[in-house]
Amino acid sequence: MSNGLVQILDGNTFVVSDRRGDIEASRADPTGLFSFDTRFLSRWLLTIDGERLNPLSVDDLQYFETRFFLVPGTGTVYVDAKLSLIRRRAVGAGFHEQLTIFNHHNKPVDVTVRIEAASDFADLFEVKDALQKTGTYSAQADDGKLVLAYRRETFMRSTEISTTASAIFDETGLTFDVQLEPHGEWHADIEVTARLDRTRGQDDSLASARARRRENLRRDLDRWVADAPRVECDWDPLRTAYRRSLVDLAALRFSPPITPGRSLPAAGLPWFMTMFGRDSIFTSLQALPFTPELAATTLRVLAMWQGTRVDDFRDEDPGRILHEMRYGEMTAFEERPHSPYYGCADATALFVVLLDEYERWTGDRQLVRDLELEARAALAWIDEYADLMGNGYVSYQRRNEDTGLENQCWKDSWDSISYRDGRLPGFPRATCELQGYAYDAKRRGARLAREIWDDSGFAEALERQATDLKRRFNRDFWVADGEYFALALDPDGTQVDSLTSNIGHLLWSGVVDDAKAPAVARHLVGPRLFSGWGVRTLATGEGRYNPIGYHVGTVWPFDNAFIAWGLRRYGFKDEAAQIAGGILDATACFDGRLPEAFGGYEREATKYPVQYPTACSPQAWSTGTPLLLLRTMLGLEPIGDHLIVDPALPPAIGELTLLDIPGRWGRFDAFGRSRPGSSGPHAMR
Amino acid sequence: MADATAVFFDELARQGRVPLLGDAVGTVRFELVSGSRVEIWRVGLDHGDVSVSQDDRSADCVVRGDKALFDGIACGKVNAMAALLRGALTFQGDPELLVRLQRVFPSPPARVAGSGGAASP
Numbered sequence: 001m002s003n004g005l006v007q008i009l010d011g012n013t014f015v016v017s018d019r020r021g022d023i024e025a026s027r028a029d030p031t032g033l034f035s036f037d038t039r040f041l042s043r044w045l046l047t048i049d050g051e052r053l054n055p056l057s058v059d060d061l062q063y064f065e066t067r068f069f070l071v072p073g074t075g076t077v078y079v080d081a082k083l084s085l086i087r088r089r090a091v092g093a094g095f096h097e098q099l100t101i102f103n104h105h106n107k108p109v110d111v112t113v114r115i116e117a118a119s120d121f122a123d124l125f126e127v128k129d130a131l132q133k134t135g136t137y138s139a140q141a142d143d144g145k146l147v148l149a150y151r152r153e154t155f156m157r158s159t160e161i162s163t164t165a166s167a168i169f170d171e172t173g174l175t176f177d178v179q180l181e182p183h184g185e186w187h188a189d190i191e192v193t194a195r196l197d198r199t200r201g202q203d204d205s206l207a208s209a210r211a212r213r214r215e216n217l218r219r220d221l222d223r224w225v226a227d228a229p230r231v232e233c234d235w236d237p238l239r240t241a242y243r244r245s246l247v248d249l250a251a252l253r254f255s256p257p258i259t260p261g262r263s264l265p266a267a268g269l270p271w272f273m274t275m276f277g278r279d280s281i282f283t284s285l286q287a288l289p290f291t292p293e294l295a296a297t298t299l300r301v302l303a304m305w306q307g308t309r310v311d312d313f314r315d316e317d318p319g320r321i322l323h324e325m326r327y328g329e330m331t332a333f334e335e336r337p338h339s340p341y342y343g344c345a346d347a348t349a350l351f352v353v354l355l356d357e358y359e360r361w362t363g364d365r366q367l368v369r370d371l372e373l374e375a376r377a378a379l380a381w382i383d384e385y386a387d388l389m390g391n392g393y394v395s396y397q398r399r400n401e402d403t404g405l406e407n408q409c410w411k412d413s414w415d416s417i418s419y420r421d422g423r424l425p426g427f428p429r430a431t432c433e434l435q436g437y438a439y440d441a442k443r444r445g446a447r448l449a450r451e452i453w454d455d456s457g458f459a460e461a462l463e464r465q466a467t468d469l470k471r472r473f474n475r476d477f478w479v480a481d482g483e484y485f486a487l488a489l490d491p492d493g494t495q496v497d498s499l500t501s502n503i504g505h506l507l508w509s510g511v512v513d514d515a516k517a518p519a520v521a522r523h524l525v526g527p528r529l530f531s532g533w534g535v536r537t538l539a540t541g542e543g544r545y546n547p548i549g550y551h552v553g554t555v556w557p558f559d560n561a562f563i564a565w566g567l568r569r570y571g572f573k574d575e576a577a578q579i580a581g582g583i584l585d586a587t588a589c590f591d592g593r594l595p596e597a598f599g600g601y602e603r604e605a606t607k608y609p610v611q612y613p614t615a616c617s618p619q620a621w622s623t624g625t626p627l628l629l630l631r632t633m634l635g636l637e638p639i640g641d642h643l644i645v646d647p648a649l650p651p652a653i654g655e656l657t658l659l660d661i662p663g664r665w666g667r668f669d670a671f672g673r674s675r676p677g678s679s680g681p682h683a684m685r
Numbered sequence: 686m687a688d689a690t691a692v693f694f695d696e697l698a699r700q701g702r703v704p705l706l707g708d709a710v711g712t713v714r715f716e717l718v719s720g721s722r723v724e725i726w727r728v729g730l731d732h733g734d735v736s737v738s739q740d741d742r743s744a745d746c747v748v749r750g751d752k753a754l755f756d757g758i759a760c761g762k763v764n765a766m767a768a769l770l771r772g773a774l775t776f777q778g779d780p781e782l783l784v785r786l787q788r789v790f791p792s793p794p795a796r797v798a799g800s801g802g803a804a805s806p
Binding site for chain 1: 784
């Protein structure tokens with residue numbers, strides 16, 4: 001999403017244009033104005049006297065606002081531009097564009113300003129897969145506006161374009177006849193509104209929920225940043241990354257249209273501006289010490305949509321937490337199962353993990369009581385629906401064979417789960433981290449049952465199950481000749497024996513026997529997994545290793561943040577700091593905004609982290625990565641009503657302070673200083 | 686064929702207490718249209734206690750659609766959320782009540798039944 005493309009977003013409405021601010025989308029190209037998974041503008045071209053403009057510069061003012069400085073002409077060298085333009089665009093329920101033209105000449109000038117507009121109303125899935133549409137289009141121009149519309153049966157979407165300036169509308173755009181005085185200016189405000197129309201002409205509650213927001217966005221962003229803890233650090237890239245993360249997290253907040261007023265992190269631009277179970281949970285976990293309200297809304301919204309049926313098309317079971325919700329045409333007509341889709345084998349256990357971690361930080365027992373039914377249903381799902389092979393392990397196999405997901409773990413691409421020799425196992429697949437999450441969910445569920453639900457019998461049962469799971473897991477998944485845990489068990493119970501980053505998640509979950517942990521830690525920072533920037537998804541030397549393979553060799557920042565947390569959990573402070581240091585070094589190469597993934601090349605070989613070609617950016621759990629790394633570097637851990645601080649900093653950072661950390665203790669400061677060869681506990685306020 | 690909508694609401698009324706509906710409090714009125722006739726069902730939610738009536742008093746959320754469509758929802762053949770997205774079902778008022786209530790809409794007619802959720806052989 002680089003290549004000179006400019007993107008601005010607010011929740012799940014976003015604009016991707018070129019550096020002139022123009023949109024010229026082809027069918028399979030993710031440029032345009034998008035909202036609720038539908039493209040509302042595929043063409044938006046500005047000309048003056050028939051000529052396209054040239055960009056001088058682009059300023060990202062806010063995440064929802066961009067300013068383009070333009071001059072007429074098609075060449076690249078300007079000796080004496082008589083006119084210049086500022087095109088200022090802000091996203092809301094569509095976007096608002098303010099055009100200003102300056103006449104730098106000492107004579108009056110008459111020009112014709114034209115904007116060409118069109119929409120293909122493509123579903124984002126159609127853009128992704130280059131599919132064709134079946135409904136009918138219309139365009140209606142009158143005195144004050146142009147309405148582009150699309151209809152298929154009762155499904156209607158429309159784009160309304162209007163302006164405050166005098167303009168002539170036709171079916172392909174609008175034209176302004178502009179007279180400019182010597183050294184004069186001309187302004188026009190243009191409003192583009194994305195509408196999710198209804199057949200009965202009733203209030204468009206989906207859009208109205210968003211329309212009110214734009215005025216408040218700037219104030220909201222200021223408050224969001226002001227409420228978050230402050231970072232003081234002698235290493236600039238960390239301060240930059242922290243600020244960037246806070247702003248991007250604000251941008252990625254997304255209010256589901258059917259549950260307005262609550263916002264949770266959407267997954268990432270451009271493909272995943274929607275509610276995702278796994279991504280929302282991981283991001284909320286990362287952000288807990290900074291913005292705990294994200295976790296609260298994530299838990300409430302995911303609970304509300306928890307599965308209650310057995311539905312093969314949606315891979316839904318009672319108790320299962322959703323994978324992904326979509327709002328576009330293909331979902332509406334059940335050509336895709338995302339209404340919502342439940343094919344995800346980890347979010348259900350992670351839901352319980354987040355609920356417990358949230359309460360440990362915030363002390364909000366009420367939410368744990370409110371969600372008791374859902375948390376119990378999630379724990380029941382692990383045993384009653386997820387043990388597909390009847391061997392006591394969580395595994396997955398899609399029931400929707402056409403449009404369901406093959407791999408229902410976070411590494412969800414088709415070739416992510418392989419044996420050492422590169423063969424792919426059959427289904428069901430029991431990947432290792434799913435067992436870790438299940439173990440952790442049972443342990444944490446037991447704490448909630450005992451301390452908040454007042455059900456010690458249930459707590460004891462969960463603890464017994466967890467102990468048994470841990471014992472079996474350390475026996476069945478341990479690859480003795482390599483001293484690590486297998487990626488998965490196949491349908492025969494045979495180990496899928498590749499060395500992968502998944503073993504770091506096992507440390508995070510606490511399922512690893514203490515005696516086996518040192519070998520796991522050695523692998524994570526060893527040459528086959530650690531690239532110098534971070535831990536590769538798949539180790540070098542494995543059959544399918546490819547440094548630019550999506551889940552088979554690239555480095556994922558979010559993955560590394562959880563691995564660092566896992567290393568801290570088992571006391572490997574220096575190893576955790578090494579990973580934090582590598583990933584934070586990489587932030588400096590991306591202006592503080594970590595992409596979804598980057599290449600697994602040796603750091604020494606490329607000197608620069610090579611971005612994965614189609615990676616989403618910003619992406620929620622990459623955005624959350626610097627936050628979780630701050631936690632792991634400072635060794636923050638809530639114990640009872642106290643926050644424990646136990647810092648271990650990477651070499652680049654001399655001093656690090658995090659001020660006003662919110663939690664059940666009120667607000668608290670944490671301070672860390674690097675001390676060569678040692679990383680003992682440090683002072684706190 | 687039995688009236689699937691009536692069967693669904695009668696069963697809901699018979700249950701009386703439905704923990705799945707959680708702490709939702711409010712009323713949802715369904716206006717189901719067949720030709721010139723509009724059939725009304727009004728569901729009251731109060732912390733898991735459910736009441737069903739057929740009067741047309743005001744409600745916190747009003748849901749409207751074809752009776753035939755709702756018959757499909759009531760027997761699990763039509764997905765309510767997809768119907769909302771394509772505008773076949775519309776609502777006014779508090780959408781959270783509708784999200785709550787959709788939890789009790791039945792499963793689709795099973796291809797594969799039973800626990801374990803295993804794929805078709």
